[in-house]
Amino acid sequence: MNPYLEVLQPKLSKADYQKLSQIANPNVHEFIAKASDLCHPERISICSDSAEDIAYVRRQAVATCEEKAILTLPGHTVHFDGEHDQGRDRQATKYLVPRGLSLSKALNQIDRQEGLAEVRGVLKDAMNGRTMIVRFISLGPPNSVFTILGLQCTDSWYVAHSEDLLYRPGYGEFLKAGPKSDFLRVLHSAGKLNEDMVSVEHEKKRIYIDNMDNTIYSVNTQYAGNSVGFKKLAFRLAIRKASYEGWLAEHMLLMGAHGPNGRKTFFAGAFPSACGKTSTAMLPGETILGDDIAYIRDIDQVARAVNVEAGIFGIIQDINPKDDALIFKLLESPGEVIFSNVLVKDGKPYWLGMGSDLPKDGVNFSGAWYEGKKDEAGNQIPPAHKNARYAVALKNLENCDPELDNPQGVELGGVMYGGRDAKAYVPVQQSFDWEHGIIAYGASLETETTFATIGEEGVPEINMMSIQDFISIPLGQNIRNNLEFGKKLKKPPVVFGVNYFLRDKDNGKFLNAIQDKHVWIKWMELRVHNEVDAIESPTGYLPKYEDLRRLFKQVLNKDYSKEDYVKQFSIRVPENLAKIERVQRFYQENVSDTPLELFGILYLQRGRLLKAKARFGDYISPESLES
Ligand code: SPV
């Protein structure tokens, strides 16, 4: 018996001891033994891939009241996070950086020794009297060049249960992997809980990422973006691994867009949180492979991608029968769904923007709720949180793409970058080439902070490739990796910039309806195959009016007016020049390793804008460019 198994034995049932000893990798036993020694759980529960183990986790989540089975539909449960734990926490999330090294200035970092001592101090004895659950996960389809194994120790049954819905099981993969196989490690504790089983010590929340040990520490939080280690936490480690190994780990959706004659073209799309990523991946009539994280590899000089996950942890606000019919239907049907931070009344969940009236009282993240209830600071508590969510498995969706588990991934025809840009970029455009797309759309992606992270909303910021919150390597290196990746491909994916949030210059109203993105997708699908023409503009290729008019009719049965087209697709020169200024300043001030190519490509874009301005003025209709 190895010494780690020996230490663990008293806390394990016989069956669980068996499960653990069948894994040949002593590093697995070591990680669990050290987690147990630090956090001191009363018991350890090993969850294999068996239906029994998985059902046990779900039952425990309900039995411990971390999830409440107060909803009437079978399979539905609700979990509440604390008032100060309703989103990812940028302040509390830090990289542990060895002395003498530094990531970019834009990233939150702490000296490794100091950070380890601190987080271990907070985790010490954190699981007293509780069970530590051990979960094995496969990131990406099993048995594939994409597969990365992950191991999480947590004292939250809710977290362990969420992982069943969101990830592919990995115990079998650990059994097959050799004694020295590599894996990502996560140690999580919900910390001190109140009588409602909600983490209370939010001022002691810590989410620390140790690149040196491939380990994540997370404590005093339950919000899944901070606690489900395989989501945004392991993603940070994967970005680093990808950088060393020459592939890409991206904050991207994956979808199949269905073109003429049964053709399917796969797209990946990067959008910051709460900027339309899930609703793009879930467009009716198209198929979804993933809505959050993709690994992309060069396989025989073709870009191929997989979804790292197998489920959706999606924003529930504005899911209604009109705008998101498919998800709405799923949320109204029996089957496994974990709702979080919604309002519950008479066994039914309610959320903002669901398309019907909300009750005036019920139970929500603040406990018993009634209209007009205020928090400690005197602010009105909304019936449901804006960042309320649902967790479901992709395989339960009727529009789940059959290639989801293809070990080779899917070939990418296109990549899109979408920000939250009120003023400058048109709703959809195609880059001149891979490099232009990576720089002018990806690296220049601008957004505003949203409710998905804790803090003020609506603050404008650069969010490089929508990965800014998760990047764990110097920012310039990430841009370089992307540029290099495309250069080696036979035919790089076509790069598009999309912007669902452009506003009218004069009255400030959004220029597009929520469903319009479906038309943009269909246009991009045709462009990948060179089946429609486009207009060359200073910032990229623009759609032609006639093509969009046809697509609006075909896809949405809408009459698309010339007037709307001109408003949406005019090039706004002053706003575009200002955007270039902001992007340049951000990289000059924050990113000492910015590749020179970034400044070169932006310089050329500026030149094209100035030249067009001299000829056509500040605001240029796409039709003048066409002639
Ligand atoms: C996001 O905020 O980008 C999400 C949800 O996808 S979280 O798990 O919080 O990262």
Ligand code: MN
């Ligand atoms: Mn995300």
